[in-house]
Amino acid sequence: MRGCQIFGTETQMNVKLTINGERQILTIEPRVTLLDALREHLGLVGSKKGCDHGQCGACTVLIDGQRVYSCLTLAVMQEGKEILTIEGLATEDTLHPVQAAFIENDGFQCGYCTPGQICASVALLEEVKRGCASAVTPDLNSSPQLAELSEAEIKERLSGNLCRCSAYNGIIAAVQQVVGQQPPSPMATVNLGRIEN
Numbered sequence: 001m002r003g004c005q006i007f008g009t010e011t012q013m014n015v016k017l018t019i020n021g022e023r024q025i026l027t028i029e030p031r032v033t034l035l036d037a038l039r040e041h042l043g044l045v046g047s048k049k050g051c052d053h054g055q056c057g058a059c060t061v062l063i064d065g066q067r068v069y070s071c072l073t074l075a076v077m078q079e080g081k082e083i084l085t086i087e088g089l090a091t092e093d094t095l096h097p098v099q100a101a102f103i104e105n106d107g108f109q110c111g112y113c114t115p116g117q118i119c120a121s122v123a124l125l126e127e128v129k130r131g132c133a134s135a136v137t138p139d140l141n142s143s144p145q146l147a148e149l150s151e152a153e154i155k156e157r158l159s160g161n162l163c164r165c166s167a168y169n170g171i172i173a174a175v176q177q178v179v180g181q182q183p184p185s186p187m188a189t190v191n192l193g194r195i196e197n
């Protein structure tokens with residue numbers, strides 16, 4: 001295998017990754033997931049390990065602009081791609097608009113799922129801009145515009161990210177705020193519980 005070295009019984013290789021605009025070179029086993037590479041080898045612990053099985057979305061990152069469960073992909077497969085994690089969203093002293101909206105709309109409680117929710121929301125906005133339809137888009141010949149994105153669309157497009165604290169109402173309100181809609185007041189949504197998909 002290209003670039004492999006044998007250390008004892010383990011096979012390691014050099015992997016060059018571009019993460020949040022910085023080049024990183026790791027010497028890792030080829031079986032290391034991107035999530036473990038981020039958390040265990042680079043100290044980027046914003047991406048969370050919830051299920052480690054592609055079921056919760058806590059590990060969501062952006063790869064070349066597409067949202068990906070980093071627990072389900074190998075680090076070695078990401079050479080030559082641009083990886084963006086929650087740590088790379090804000091500039092030095094300015095939060096990404098989605099991050100700010102999550103704070104303003106109480107889009108989290110314990111915060112464990114939040115990095116994944118925010119990365120998924122950032123991807124959602126770009127997907128809508130590109131005209132991507134979802135399972136609930138009523139007319140596939142006329143994909144929704146950001147300003148008129150329905151609550152059902154937001155719920156569907158974030159359905160791959162679970163929140164055990166059930167902060168869903170705040171998460172949806174945050175996305176609505178970012179796309180220029182008026183989110184419902186917190187008192188109007190209190191006690192509604194988990195979103196229904």
Ligand code: FES
Nearest residue numbers: 050051052057071
């Ligand atoms: S940790 Fe990756 S989907 Fe749950």
Ligand code: FES
Nearest residue numbers: 109111163164165
């Ligand atoms: S805020 Fe706690 S799991 Fe989502």
